Structure formats: structure tokens, C-alpha cells
Amino acid sequence: MKLIRIAIRMLLVALLVAIIFTACSIQAADQQADLPDGAYLPASVFSRYYNKNGGFDRFRNAISTTYTNPRGETFQFYETVLMVYDPIQDKIYFDDLGSQLGLRNLPIQEWNGPITQDGLMVGKFYIHPAFVSLYLELGPDMVGQPLTHPYYNFSRNRLEQHFENMGLFVTLDDAAQAVHLLSYGEVACESCSLNNVGPTESIIDLPVSLQSFFSQMDRFNISLSVSGEALTGPSAVNDGSSEVVFENMAFYEQDGVFRIRQVPVDLGLKDPNFFYPLNSPLFAFYEVENGVGHNVLLFFDEYIQANGGYQVSGAPITELTAPDSGLQALRQCFENICLDYFPYVEGPTVRPVPLGDRYLAQAAPNYLSEEETAPQAADGEDFSSQPRNLNPFTLLLWENNTIIDSSTSQTIFVLVELENTPQKGKELILTVKFPDGHEEQALMPATGADGTSTYTLPPIQGDNGDLVYYEACLYAQSGVDPACVQQSFLIWGNP
Numbered sequence: 261m262k263l264i265r266i267a268i269r270m271l272l273v274a275l276l277v278a279i280i281f282t283a284c285s286i287q288a289a290d291q292q293a294d295l296p297d298g299a300y301l302p303a304s305v306f307s308r309y310y311n312k313n314g315g316f317d318r319f320r321n322a323i324s325t326t327y328t329n330p331r332g333e334t335f336q337f338y339e340t341v342l343m344v345y346d347p348i349q350d351k352i353y354f355d356d357l358g359s360q361l362g363l364r365n366l367p368i369q370e371w372n373g374p375i376t377q378d379g380l381m382v383g384k385f386y387i388h389p390a391f392v393s394l395y396l397e398l399g400p401d402m403v404g405q406p407l408t409h410p411y412y413n414f415s416r417n418r419l420e421q422h423f424e425n426m427g428l429f430v431t432l433d434d435a436a437q438a439v440h441l442l443s444y445g446e447v448a449c450e451s452c453s454l455n456n457v458g459p460t461e462s463i464i465d466l467p468v469s470l471q472s473f474f475s476q477m478d479r480f481n482i483s484l485s486v487s488g489e490a491l492t493g494p495s496a497v498n499d500g501s502s503e504v505v506f507e508n509m510a511f512y513e514q515d516g517v518f519r520i521r522q523v524p525v526d527l528g529l530k531d532p533n534f535f536y537p538l539n540s541p542l543f544a545f546y547e548v549e550n551g552v553g554h555n556v557l558l559f560f561d562e563y564i565q566a567n568g569g570y571q572v573s574g575a576p577i578t579e580l581t582a583p584d585s586g587l588q589a590l591r592q593c594f595e596n597i598c599l600d601y602f603p604y605v606e607g608p609t610v611r612p613v614p615l616g617d618r619y620l621a622q623a624a625p626n627y628l629s630e631e632e633t634a635p636q637a638a639d640g641e642d643f644s645s646q647p648r649n650l651n652p653f654t655l656l657l658w659e660n661n662t663i664i665d666s667s668t669s670q671t672i673f674v675l676v677e678l679e680n681t682p683q684k685g686k687e688l689i690l691t692v693k694f695p696d697g698h699e700e701q702a703l704m705p706a707t708g709a710d711g712t713s714t715y716t717l718p719p720i721q722g723d724n725g726d727l728v729y730y731e732a733c734l735y736a737q738s739g740v741d742p743a744c745v746q747q748s749f750l751i752w753g754n755p
Contacts, residue, residue: 298453508612665753682711695722
């Protein structure tokens with residue numbers, strides 16, 4: 261009888277275990293089924309870090325399976341980053357997609373906004389206050405050093421800044437100032453099949469000349485919701501002007517003067533007739549001459565007044581009409597834009613008419629050429645986080661603390677490998693560039709059996725936000741190309 265009870269218990273335990281594992285597998289299958297095509301669950305090696313540091317809200321979907329390199333590092337693309345697991349250091353880091361994408365060459369030469377105490381100077385770059393908290397939370401080792409100053413991307417209605425490993429942005433009308441990541445991963449991974457990059461997370465390379473158009477639009481209170489997305493430009497016209505065409509409007513600059521192109525007029529939409537005022541509270545009258553003009557639907561008048569006024573829309577050129585496209589809408593055109601009124605829809609009832617494509621096909625001038633912006637030269641720093649391995653040896657460099665105050669010592673680690681095999685007895689020269697500009701060199705101890713050498717620096721005096729650059733080079737005889745690698749850490753936390 262006792263044996264029977266034991267057998268029953270064992271059977272129940274086995275059934276319970278089977279139920280648990282079945283439930284887990286069903287849950288995992290359900291999670292996989294909920295993913296869009298081309299998306300994957302985070303690999304097990306990354307899942308803990310992924311969930312702990314923001315999960316889907318920060319990194320979005322994984323968009324590749326894992327793959328490894330000869331050093332045994334594991335990689336997985338996400339929409340916003342490329343995660344890497346290094347088994348030697350037993351740590352996760354992000355690959356420098358921002359550098360690989362050439363984002364240091366964006367024409368953002370300086371920050372024109374205020375420099376405040378809430379911001380952070382890192383080297384020659386200013387990190388905007390909106391991004392400082394995340395930069396310090398994840399650490400410069402994960403975010404990477406800044407590649408650009410912050411800049412206003414008016415075409416996307418946001419503030420952006422690019423770093424070595426990720427791009428950060430804040431939507432300008434977001435009262436919470438929530439920081440999101442740009443889609444570095446989707447742009448960099450050519451073999452990934454998920455194509456989800458939309459206006460919110462996409463990366464735009466804005467030439468300086470296009471930025472000047474957005475600056476002028478902002479001055480006239482012309483938002484992205486009015487103009488729509490940029491379709492072309494800036495494009496040179498044979499009259500010496502430069503034009504940019506958006507979904508709903510077009511703008512041109514000539515002799516330093518910014519103007520709005522009269523797209524509806526150029527498309528032949530102007531009514532040659534004028535009308536007397538209507539005796540109706542639903543209309544505002546716009547007089548053109550001698551008591552005649554056009555009756556503007558009150559909803560359009562309110563929309564125009566809220567978006568730059570009639571200096572932006574231009575004078576009305578038609579009465580209220582019903583478009584022949586079958587839309588349940590009412591339409592009225594002005595010199596620079598046409599508007600539709602949708603009385604039976606949720607959301608905005610007044611919407612600009614997308615005339616940009618029609619303008620390009622039917623009425624745009626013959627463009628001479630499209631302006632291109634030459635990439636900027638490198639930033640000129642003597643030190644860079646990019647390795648310079650010019651001989652067969654591979655160096656891996658890291659520090660004990662990526663963020664440290666001026667009262668704490670810092671330990672530097674260097675791993676020397678040859679064909680993925682740790683090298684014993686190798687000597688290295690460490691060069692440190694201090695915040696005050698002077699440099700010091702030291703001979704590091706020979707590498708041990710694990711191929712690693714360490715060197716401890718005394719506390720370094722500096723201000724919060726100062727970068728300390730350092731470089732380790734494998735000691736080489738004259739005439740032999742050195743193997744060098746550079747890195748930096750941040751001074752922070754001083755009272």
C-alpha cells in the first residue's frame with residue numbers, strides 16, 4: 261500500500277511538471293505568435309538585460325536571430341541597437357552602429373541653444389538636459405560618446421542627438437519629455453526583414469540648407485502637421501532659387517528671402533470669380549476688392565488663425581466646394597494650401613490637402629540639380645573609441661568604472677590575443693590624456709597567462725562632464741606597426 265501511495269505521488273509530480281512545462285511552452289509560443297513578421301524574441305543571453313533596462317518600450321523588437329564571430333561574441337539586432345555578449349568579460353555591450361552609419365558626418369556643427377547646468381559637456385559636445393539622465397543611467401560605455409551636438413529636427417517635430425551606439429530623441433510637444441531611441445538597428449541591418457521604420461524613429465540626414473528651411477518654417481509657425489513630410493529638396497531652380505516640396509505645401513528661397521510657393525495657383529485651381537458676403541455665422545468674409553471676395557468656412561478660418569494666419573495660407577482663391585474624389589468632405593483652396601473639412605470623422609476635422617506629388621508631376625519648375633552636403637572631416641580628437649589594430653594582435657581595452665569621481669582611483673584592463681588565443685608576457689604602453697590637456701605614459705605590467713594586464717591610475721582631478729581619454733599600445737620594435745586601442749571614461753559625481 262505504501263508503495264502504491266509513493267507511485268501515485270511520483271505520478272502526480274510528473275503530471276504537474278508536464279503541465280508547467282506545457283504552459284511555459286504555450287506562453288512562449290503565444291509570445292512568438294504575437295510578434296510581427298521579421299521580429300524575434302530577445303535571445304536568452306540578452307533577455308535579462310533587455311527586460312531590466314526598458315524592454316520593448318526602449319529597444320523595441322529583436323529583428324534578427326543571434327550570430328557569433330570568431331571571438332565567440334554573440335550578436336542580435338534590435339530595432340534600435342545591436343546587442344553584443346562578450347563571454348570573456350561576461351558582459352553585454354552595444355555595438356557602435358552610430359559610428360558605422362557615419363552619423364558623425366551629419367552637418368550639425370554647433371549647438372545654438374542655451375548651455376545650462378542641467379546639460380553636460382562631454383569632450384567638445386554638449387549633451388542636452390533631456391538626454392543627460394539616460395546617458396548617466398545606462399553609462400557612456402553603453403550609450404557611447406556623442407557624435408553630434410543636439411539639434412532640432414523640425415521635419416520630425418523633435419530634438420535629436422546621435423551617439424556612438426544609439427540615437428536619442430524627444431518629441432517637442434511631449435510634456436513628459438520622454439526619451440526614445442532612433443532605429444539604428446533597422447537602418448544598419450540590411451539582411452533583417454522587419455521594415456518598421458516610420459517617421460517617429462527613423463534617421464534623417466538633414467543638409468544644412470534644408471535645416472534653414474525648417475528654421476524659417478518654425479519662425480512662421482508652420483508645423484509638420486500643416487506642411488506634411490518633405491518630399492524633395494532642396495533643389496536648385498534655373499532662376500537662382502532653391503525649392504523644397506512637402507506633402508501639402510512648397511517653399512523656396514531666393515536671394516536670402518524665404519517664400520511660400522503658390523502651389524494651388526500654379527495647379528490652376530484659382531476661381532476667377534469673386535463673391536459677395538454670405539449672411540451666415542458659419543462663414544468669415546475675406547474681401548479682395550470693392551466689397552467682393554470669398555467666404556471662408558469658419559472652421560478653416562480658425563485653423564488658419566491657429567497656424568500662422570493668412571500670411572501662411574495666402575488669400576482664399578475659391579469658395580467652399582465638394583471635391584469630386586468621393587470624399588465626404590468640403591474643400592476650400594487658398595493661394596498656398598488647400599484645406600478639407602471632414603464633419604463625420606474622429607480626430608482633426610480640418611486637414612491640408614496633399615498637393616505635393618501633383619505639383620511635382622504637373623507644375624514644378626525644372627530643377628537643375630539636387631544640393632548635396634559633403635561629409636565633415638573627422639572631429640579632430642587625438643583619441644577615439646575606434647580601435648587601430650595594424651598588426652595581427654587584437655587588443656581589448658576597458659576600465660573598472662565608466663563613470664568615476666575625482667576622489668576614486670581607476671583601474672585599466674587590457675587583453676592581448678592572437679587568433680583568439682590569449683598572449684602571455686606582452687608589454688603595453690598606456691597613454692592617458694587628462695582633462696587639463698597634458699598627457700602621461702606608463703609601462704603596464706606584462707600580460708599574465710590569461711593575456712590580461714592591469715594598471716591603476718590615481719584619482720584624476722577634473723570637473724563633472726570631463727572625459728579622460730586613454731590608449732594602450734602593444735610594445736613593438738621600431739619598424740613594426742603597433743596594435744593600439746583607445747577608450748575613455750567620464751568624470752562625474754564631484755560635489
